[in-house]
Amino acid sequence: MSIATSVNGNELTVQVEGRFDFSAHQEFRDAYEKTDDGVKNYVIDMSRATYLDSSALGMLLLLRDHAGGDSANVRITKCNQDVKKILTISNFEQLFTIE
Amino acid sequence: MVDVPLNILIADDNKSDRLILAAIVKKMGHKVCVAEDGVQAVAQYHSEKPDIILLDVMMPNMNGQEAAVEIKSSAGEDMVPIIFLTSLQDATDLAKCLDSGGDDFLTKPYNKIILQAKINAFSRMSKMHYILQQQRNLISDHNEHMVHEQEVAKAVYDNVTHAGCLNLPNIKHMLSPFSVFNGDVLLAARKPSGSMHILLGDFTGHGLPAAIGAMPLAEIFYGMTAKGFLMDDILREINSKLKKILPIGYFCCVCMVNLSFRKQQIEVWMGGLPDFYLLRHDTGQVEKLASTHLPLGVLSSQGFDSKTQRYSLRRNDRLFMWSDGIIESRNDQGDLFGETRLMDIFNGNQDQEQLFDNIVNTVNEFTGESGKDDDTTLLEVKMVPEAEVGEVDIDMSRGMITGPTDWNMRYTLRGDTLKTFNPLPVMLGILSDVPALHGLSGQLYTLMAELFSNAFEHGVLGLSSDLKKDAKGFAEYYAQRELAMKSMDDGQVMFEFDHSPTQAGGLLTLTVTDSGGGFDYVGKQANQFSDAGYSGRGIPLIVSICDSLEYLGRGNIVKVTLSWNAKGLEE
Amino acid sequence: MARLNMSQIDELKDLMEEAFADLVETYISDCEEKITRLRAAIEASDAPLSAEISHSLKGSSANICAEDLSDLFKAIEDQARLDNLSQMPQPFSDVQDEYQRVKGALQNLL
Numbered sequence: 001m002s003i004a005t006s007v008n009g010n011e012l013t014v015q016v017e018g019r020f021d022f023s024a025h026q027e028f029r030d031a032y033e034k035t036d037d038g039v040k041n042y043v044i045d046m047s048r049a050t051y052l053d054s055s056a057l058g059m060l061l062l063l064r065d066h067a068g069g070d071s072a073n074v075r076i077t078k079c080n081q082d083v084k085k086i087l088t089i090s091n092f093e094q095l096f097t098i099e
Numbered sequence: 100m101v102d103v104p105l106n107i108l109i110a111d112d113n114k115s116d117r118l119i120l121a122a123i124v125k126k127m128g129h130k131v132c133v134a135e136d137g138v139q140a141v142a143q144y145h146s147e148k149p150d151i152i153l154l155d156v157m158m159p160n161m162n163g164q165e166a167a168v169e170i171k172s173s174a175g176e177d178m179v180p181i182i183f184l185t186s187l188q189d190a191t192d193l194a195k196c197l198d199s200g201g202d203d204f205l206t207k208p209y210n211k212i213i214l215q216a217k218i219n220a221f222s223r224m225s226k227m228h229y230i231l232q233q234q235r236n237l238i239s240d241h242n243e244h245m246v247h248e249q250e251v252a253k254a255v256y257d258n259v260t261h262a263g264c265l266n267l268p269n270i271k272h273m274l275s276p277f278s279v280f281n282g283d284v285l286l287a288a289r290k291p292s293g294s295m296h297i298l299l300g301d302f303t304g305h306g307l308p309a310a311i312g313a314m315p316l317a318e319i320f321y322g323m324t325a326k327g328f329l330m331d332d333i334l335r336e337i338n339s340k341l342k343k344i345l346p347i348g349y350f351c352c353v354c355m356v357n358l359s360f361r362k363q364q365i366e367v368w369m370g371g372l373p374d375f376y377l378l379r380h381d382t383g384q385v386e387k388l389a390s391t392h393l394p395l396g397v398l399s400s401q402g403f404d405s406k407t408q409r410y411s412l413r414r415n416d417r418l419f420m421w422s423d424g425i426i427e428s429r430n431d432q433g434d435l436f437g438e439t440r441l442m443d444i445f446n447g448n449q450d451q452e453q454l455f456d457n458i459v460n461t462v463n464e465f466t467g468e469s470g471k472d473d474d475t476t477l478l479e480v481k482m483v484p485e486a487e488v489g490e491v492d493i494d495m496s497r498g499m500i501t502g503p504t505d506w507n508m509r510y511t512l513r514g515d516t517l518k519t520f521n522p523l524p525v526m527l528g529i530l531s532d533v534p535a536l537h538g539l540s541g542q543l544y545t546l547m548a549e550l551f552s553n554a555f556e557h558g559v560l561g562l563s564s565d566l567k568k569d570a571k572g573f574a575e576y577y578a579q580r581e582l583a584m585k586s587m588d589d590g591q592v593m594f595e596f597d598h599s600p601t602q603a604g605g606l607l608t609l610t611v612t613d614s615g616g617g618f619d620y621v622g623k624q625a626n627q628f629s630d631a632g633y634s635g636r637g638i639p640l641i642v643s644i645c646d647s648l649e650y651l652g653r654g655n656i657v658k659v660t661l662s663w664n665a666k667g668l669e670e
Numbered sequence: 671m672a673r674l675n676m677s678q679i680d681e682l683k684d685l686m687e688e689a690f691a692d693l694v695e696t697y698i699s700d701c702e703e704k705i706t707r708l709r710a711a712i713e714a715s716d717a718p719l720s721a722e723i724s725h726s727l728k729g730s731s732a733n734i735c736a737e738d739l740s741d742l743f744k745a746i747e748d749q750a751r752l753d754n755l756s757q758m759p760q761p762f763s764d765v766q767d768e769y770q771r772v773k774g775a776l777q778n779l780l
Contacts, residue, residue, distance in 0.1 A: 022304075054303045054423075058348030061397065065347045070402075090352070090371040091393045113730045115697040122685050157725055186729045208678070208732040211685060 003027045010038050015045040020052040020059075020083075028059050032066060042067050047078035052086055064095060075099055105129045105222055108149035110140035110166065111184060112158045116207070120153060120184075123211050127218065137161025144170045144179070151221050153205065155184045156196060164199035171200035178228040180221035184209075249279050249307075256280065256310060260317040263287040264295070269483045271455045275424075275475040282309025283422045283476040286317055288324040289491045290357075291527060291544035296324045296333070297356040297480060300395075301372065301422040303349045305474050312351060312396075315340050327524045327544050330357045331405040334368055334395070338403050341396030350396040354420055357407075360485035361545075361640070364573075365418065366407045370394045373423050373438070376445060378454070380415035385445050388418075411573055412482040417451065424475030425458070428466050436465050455479045491541045502534045504600040511593040517555065518584050523547055526594065535604060535663045542644045543661075549637035550611045550657060551592065556580060558613030558655055559590040590614045604663040610656065617654030673768075673775040678735040683779070694776045697734050701727065701769060708746070709762060712755055721750035736772045739765075 001018040014031045016024065032042065042063065046052075064072045075097040079087065087098055107129050111117045114135075121131045132147045134140040136158045144152065152170065156163040167181050183196045186207040193204065203217055265272050265287050274285055282305040286298040298320050302309035316337055323333045334355055341351055352371030359365070369375070370392035377386040392404060412418075428436045444461055448454050458477060508529065512522055527544055531537040556562045560583040566572035590613075597608040642648055645659040683690050704723050711719040728743035742765045749758060 053427075054301075054352070055348075058303050058350070061350070062348040089373055089390050091390060094393055095397070113700065113726055115693055115700055115730045116733050118689065118693045118696060119682070119686070119733050122687075122689060126685065157722065186725070186732065207729040208735070211681070 003031050005031045005035065007035060007039065011041040011043060012039040013043040013045055015048060017048040018050055020046075020049045020056040022053070022055040024056070025059065029062070032063055040073065042072070042074040044074065044076045045078055046076060046080070046083050049083055050080070052083055057086070057090055057092065060092070060096065073097075105150040105218070106132065106147060107218070108132050108134065108140065108143050108147060108152045108154075110134040110137070110143070110152065110158065110163070111155040112136055113155070116155075116184070116209075119209055120214075123209065123214055124153075124218070126211075127215055129218070137163060137166035140166045141169050145173070149179070150225055151218060152179060152181045153184055154181055154201070156192075164195060164201075167196075167200040176232070178225050180225060182217060182221070252307075253279055256314065259314050260284055260286065263321065264289055267295075267488045269481040269488055270297075271479040273459055273475075273477045276305070277424075277472065277474045278306040280305075280307045280310035281313075281474050281476075282306065283424070283474040284313040284316060284351075285476055285478060286320050288321050289488075290324055291327045291491060291540045292359075292548060293361065293485055293491055293541055293545065294357060294359040295488075296320065296330065297358065297420075297478070299354050299372070299420045299422065299476060299478060301352040301424075301474070301476070303351075308349075309474075312341060312345055312349070315344065316351065323524075327527045327540075329521050329523075330355055330366060330368060330407065332521060332524075334405050335400065335403060338395045338398065339400045342399060345396045350394040352390075352394045352423075354390075356418065356420075356480070358412075358480065358482070360483070360488065363413065363482060364409060364411050365482075366409050368392065368405065368407045373421070373426055375421070376419045377410060377412075378417045378419065378445065378451065380413060380417070380451065383451075385442075386410075409573065409577065414482055414484065415451070417454070417479055417481045419454075419458075420478040420480070422474060422476040424473040425462060425477060427473060428462055428475065429472065430465050431467060436462060440465070502532055504533060504598060504605050506596075506598050508596045509593060510596075511591055513591040514589060517559070517590060517592060518587065522594070523551065526596075530596070530607075533598060533605065533607075536607065539661075539663070546609070546641060546644050546659065546661075547594075549641050550609070550659070551594075553637070553657070554592045554611050554613035554615075554655075558615030558617070559592060560584065560587060561615055601662065606660060606662045608658065608660050610658045612652070612656045615655055617652060617656075620650040620654045673736065673738065673771050675735040675737055679779065682735060691780050693734070694780060697730060698773055698776070700730065701773075705766065705769060712746075712758075712762065715755055717750045717753045717755055720755060721747050724750060731772075734772075734776070739768050739772050742768055 001016075001020065001024050003024060004015045004017070006013050006015075012032060012035050014028070016028070032039075044060070044063075060074075060076070064074050067074055076087065076092075077099045079098065084098070087093065087096075092098065107124050109117055109120045109124065109131060110133070111120065112135050117133055121133065124131050132143055132149065134143045138160045140152070140154060140158075140163075141161070143149070154163045154167060158166075163183060167183075170179060170181065180202045181200060182203045182205050183201045184205050184207070185193070185196070196204065202221065205214055205217065263286050264270075265285065267287070270287060272285055274281060274283060276283070282302040284298070284300040284302075286296075286300075288296050290296060298316075300313065300316060302312050319337050319340060320333060323336060334353075337353075345351075350371070354367065354369045354372050354375065357366040367388055369388060369390040371394035372390050374390075375388040377388060378384075379386070388408065388410075391406070391408070398404075426436055426438055426441055430436075440461070441458070444457055445454070448457060455477070462475070510522065510526065512520065523544060526547060527540055530543055531540050536543060557564055560580065562576065562579055562583060566576040566579070592614070593612045595610040595612070597610075599606050638648070641659065645661040647660045649658050650656065651658060682693075686693050704727055708720060708723045708727070711723060724743045724747040728740050728747055731740040731743060742760070745759055746765070749755060
């Protein structure tokens with residue numbers, strides 16, 4: 001499990017690699033809390049994530065809260081089938097843009 | 100000299116050897132006690148509690164090896180290093196010394212430097228052993244204390260979360276917590292109407308942090324269900340409670356089911372749980388029920404959506420519910436159990452009665468020795484005639500004749516309140532203040548529920564009850580109901596309750612008036628309302644509960660009476 | 671024959687300090703009693719008892735730095751353990767003579 005970040009203008013991309021679970025807690029949090037204030041859009045790149053569990057869902061909710069709650073612009077992109085399935089079961093498309 | 104003097108026992112039958120050893124040990128700053136044979140050595144061990152023992156091998160009465168065996172066995176887990184004093188050179192003899200519990204040797208002639216080094220080494224080892232022992236005891240005391248606290252907390256938790264009716268004959272369930280506390284909750288309770296509410300919840304994580312949210316959830320579920328609140332109200336209340344108390348990122352995946360034995364129907368709200376399976380008894384077909392909502396505790400009250408799915412069930416149709424611990428259980432290779440394996444169990448099953456046990460056994464065999472890493476919950480609920488699950492248990496402990504008996508009340512619902520608000524709990528609450536009626540609250544709830552839905556749906560909204568004859572019509576009926584609700588802007592339903600005392604007990608008269616167009620009731624007797632055209636209005640059910648039923652006005656007023664007899668109740 | 675290992679005996683004297691005299695007296699009285707018992711045991715052809723006594727004398731003599739005397743007791747112990755008391759490498763009087771020399775040397779140190 002590892003996290004990589006990149007900033008492009010006002011957009012922060014967080015790439016998650018491997019199993020996205022509680023072990024990523026601190027690193028994931030640092031990834032968006034330590035970026036500067038100019039960030040308005042958030043992209044979670046799941047292209048290299050193999051799995052996510054309910055604590056990962058919780059982390060996504062924390063990010064959404066950090067990014068402004070109901071007015072947050074958070075996109076979850078490039079999910080594999082397993083990841084997509086978990087997001088769908090939890091109906092997270094009601095809170096996030098899932099691409 | 101040493102920091103802390105040790106107590107060292109010297110056991111040697113030769114007096115001059117003892118003198119030399121004692122001199123070396125005393126020079127190091129330790130205390131000395133002596134023994135002249137094995138028997139004395141064992142006795143000195145008990146009375147002097149030495150830290151280290153220097154033990155001659157060949158001694159009269161009891162030799163060194165025999166003494167070592169006795170000392171080590173009474174020392175138990177305390178560390179008492181034994182250094183054998185010997186001029187033996189035979190390897191077998193030396194090995195025997197170690198077998199008997201010796202920790203080291205010192206050969207004659209004694210060398211001061213070597214003896215000092217050995218005593219220092221063993222002294223360090225004893226100290227470390229002692230510290231470890233102390234720390235271990237401390238940890239074990241703390242642990243014992245914590246386990247005790249957990250047990251008390253667990254007892255409270257169990258009382259709050261397991262007060263339901265999971266023991267009814269139409270339910271099979273398995274709860275398998277990962278730790279003392281369970282992050283999965285399984286609740287079931289009968290409503291005053293005789294229907295049943297079931298809730299399966301899976302909090303984020305497991306153990307105590309997950310379990311703690313289950314307490315308010317269970318309180319709300321049981322409290323509101325007993326008062327006759329509908330699923331919609333209960334889910335809203337739980338959602339807003341959890342949203343308030345859980346930190347962001349923590350939530351509860353929930354499925355709540357309202358199972359009506361009379362209507363042979365289930366109403367389901369699912370958020371965040373894997374697909375559930377509905378097994379049709381006649382065909383053996385499986386229908387999947389999918390989550391359509393976010394878990395509870397995520398959305399604010401404004402954003403919360405309580406929309407439910409309805410399914411008609413026939414006798415012996417079974418609904419299987421589970422937490423994700425089932426499909427996400429792993430074997431020792433780390434493979435997930437997965438939905439395919441679960442579906443295979445259903446496909447390969449020959450006996451529906453055995454299916455529940457099949458699932459439990461298959462999952463257990465799959466995970467094997469690898470152990471689990473999440474809470475696991477499984478539930479099967481079967482549609483049966485209400486008689487098989489029995490009457491709702493109502494608390495009859497209060498007296499019968501006391502309480503309000505002579506009163507009248509009118510309660511009118513209009514506009515949006517009529518569309519969205521469930522008045523039944525409030526009304527039932529007031530009726531239940533009459534102790535005799537409290538005992539009838541199940542029947543009263545059913546009575547009011549039927550009359551209210553007739554007045555609202557057939558009266559105000561003008562829907563035809565014809566549609567409710569089969570499963571397909573059912574869906575159509577609810578679709579039309581949605582539409583009619585949207586276009587309705589005025590309209591009202593008025594309840595008038597009148598309760599008066601009688602010689603024998605009391606008489607309740609309930610008149611329900613709606614703003615709708617009514618219907619042609621003239622010339623029809625109560626027992627004829629079940630004819631085509633009026634089915635689905637639950638009239639036979641109403642008649643079975645009350646003493647009389649009559650339609651008035653243009654068919655938009657219905658009046659029922661129900662009398663009770665104090666004597667009869669007391670018997 | 672060197673009666674005592676002189677460098678070791680100095681160390682022993684340092685260690686024992688004023689108790690050294692007590693040690694020497696204890697050793698001498700212990701030896702005399704045990705040598706008498708050892709001779710009787712050998713004459714009675716009691717091999718186990720001979721081995722036990724000579725083992726003890728071997729150890730205490732080594733501890734008092736009388737290496738040669740210790741070796742003589744070791745030879746007796748070895749024969750006794752082989753149950754071969756009739757085949758002693760040296761006559762018992764050699765042991766007694768060496769003991770007398772050690773005793774004299776020790777007493778000289780006091």
